[in-house]
Amino acid sequence: MVNHVVGPMNLGTLIVGPREHVVAIAELDDTAAAELGPLLRDTARVVETLCRPEQTYVCMWSHGRDARKHLHIAVQPVTAKVRARYGGLRSEQLQARMLADGDEPDITEVEQFCERARELFRAITDSSAEGRS
Template identity: 30%
Template sequence: MPAESACLSCAQDTQDPTRHPENWIASDKHWRISHAVGAAVAGWLVLVPRRHVVTIADLTDEEAAALGTWQVRLSRALHAVTGCAKTYVVQFAERPGFAHVHFHIVPRADGLPEQFQGPRVFALLGKPDQPAIASAEVTRVSAALHAHLQSPPVPATS
């Protein structure tokens, strides 16, 4: 198990949301959300626990309850802001330096080519043949998502 001091996710955590103003979305006492760096998809989010934890089984009940709420809130925000057809929620935490539990919440656009659907969507993150979206677009989408999350929640209809 990697030491907390070697954890890149912990090194990026801060109580100050202005540290990463271009991609910060939201945070609470348990979780922080930002736009993924190097994503070729506008709205690719990363949901990270503030406490160092390397397995979902080690989340506290309070962290787990907040996780479910965040996943739904962020998916709804992505639908509203990006118009995506659905969202993918993915957790592996296997890459060196990123064993810290984290969830990718990825908007899947209608018409996304089949070669990028499902787990293959990771071909759109940090790959030279799929250039990342412009930083201005990251800032715009991040700000829109932040604003959407500040408005009162609208319950889902059945």
């Protein structure tokens, strides 16, 4: 499993997905399934720590143009400011509007967010390793 930044959603949105080509949760092997829960939790912790959202959405996407394409799980911070910018929309309506509008965060802000996120992921990984030893 890996995670990465996505656009055109709001700053702080991260995507978790398998390294292998998988189009559905039901297709995950035992190893990937065992990694998914902790990785989603850690990703949500990073997003919540850095963005302080009122809500963190975690949702799965796999759509291609005509068929399933590749499994992606979005971990998206949603603040009052984000909701206000999109007329108070929530959930899939908010995400659909964001994607349709195509507004991408400033690249400098994305790079700064990514660096802070990497630092937090390292700290989480280090503390998890210490807990296992």
